[in-house]
Amino acid sequence: MRLAVFCLLLIPAFLTAAQPVKTIISLSPHTTEMAYAAGLGDKLIAASDYSDYPEAARSLERVANYRGIKMERIVTLQPDLILAWKGGNPTREMTRLEQLGFKVFYSDPKSLEDIASTLEQLGQYADSPKQAQLNANDFRQRLNTLRLAYQKKNTVSYFYQLSNNPMITIAGDNWPSQVFAVCGGSNIFANSAAAYPQISTEQVIVRQPEVIFGTSHAAADPSVWDNWRQQLPAVEKQHIFTVTSDWLNRPTPRTIMAAEEICQYLDQVRQSRL
The missing domain is CATH 3.40.50.1980 (Nitrogenase molybdenum iron protein domain)
Incomplete structure (x- = not known):
């Protein structure tokens, strides 16, 4: 039976x-x-x-x-x-x-x-x-390793420059916010009404991010921020990093490499606080 x-x-x-x-x-x-x-x-x-x-x-x-x-x-x-x-x-x-x-x-x-x-x-x-199945298991294992390593670490405020001209970023849970979040990143534009808001340099400065991220397709050019060196922690401490665009912006198995890379950068910022 x-x-x-x-x-x-x-x-x-x-x-x-x-x-x-x-x-x-x-x-x-x-x-x-x-x-x-x-x-x-x-x-x-x-x-x-x-x-x-x-x-x-x-x-x-x-x-x-x-x-x-x-x-x-x-x-x-x-x-x-x-x-x-x-x-x-x-x-x-x-x-x-x-x-x-x-x-x-x-x-x-x-x-x-x-x-x-x-x-x-x-x-x-x-x-x-x-x-x-093998690739799915590998992705989950590497993701779980990151979650365990970063779940109790202090958050780091960041600005992600998705494009240069116009300057566009991400908000809410829209991709790839999830990648930064797993490392303890706190998006300074998380509460924006638009999913991918167009913003200005002044709006970034007001929110005082500790780190600025760009990609190989839309680089966060340090020269753009030079005039604001004394007003922006990320520029003053040279916390401006470029991550691989395809790893970060495409939701694929290579996204885990973007997460691992971003986690390392955020750890550098945490170390600078000491």
Whole structure:
């Protein structure tokens, strides 16, 4: 009797489990990277512009960019699965693809843990879920190590310069705030009404961040802040750091490297307080 009940409980899992697919199109750089990490790289036949990691992704046909997606080409290619960024790819065109019968997997990480769970979900479409599971486990272990190391450390106020001209930053729980938070970073614009507010130098100075972060794509140029050296702790103490843009801004397994890098920088700031 118990065996029969156990078997019945297993049925839904088998019925809902995804089946391996033969061809995949990715419509954002981060879903392309996630596909490779989940063991789906050999199934990718096309991707979006800026899908540049790993190296193999550079040779894929391009069917999407910041202006939209190449609907006719995607229909011609007839992929078994389309990977899309929810909120990043145009809703109207994605809805049309679904209406045409295409299966769409939406990636929309809201937390660091979502990266690992998304890998596992994508792994269901691979011939074997082993690679996805290994990468998900590795991500969780490294994230847990950081959480344990930084959960009791003092917070450090920071400003993240997402772009230079105009100067834009992040607010609330919008990505990649989560990466800074795991290291004990406190965003000086966390309470801004807009998700990605456009701000001024004066607004940064008023909030007195201890550290300023930029990326390799939008560097936090020290010369911009030189005139405010006596008024801004981050500039006076040379706490202006550049982190790797793709690690930080794309929610992929490489995000953990951004977190590890940022944690080290925030520790430098903590040491300067002594």
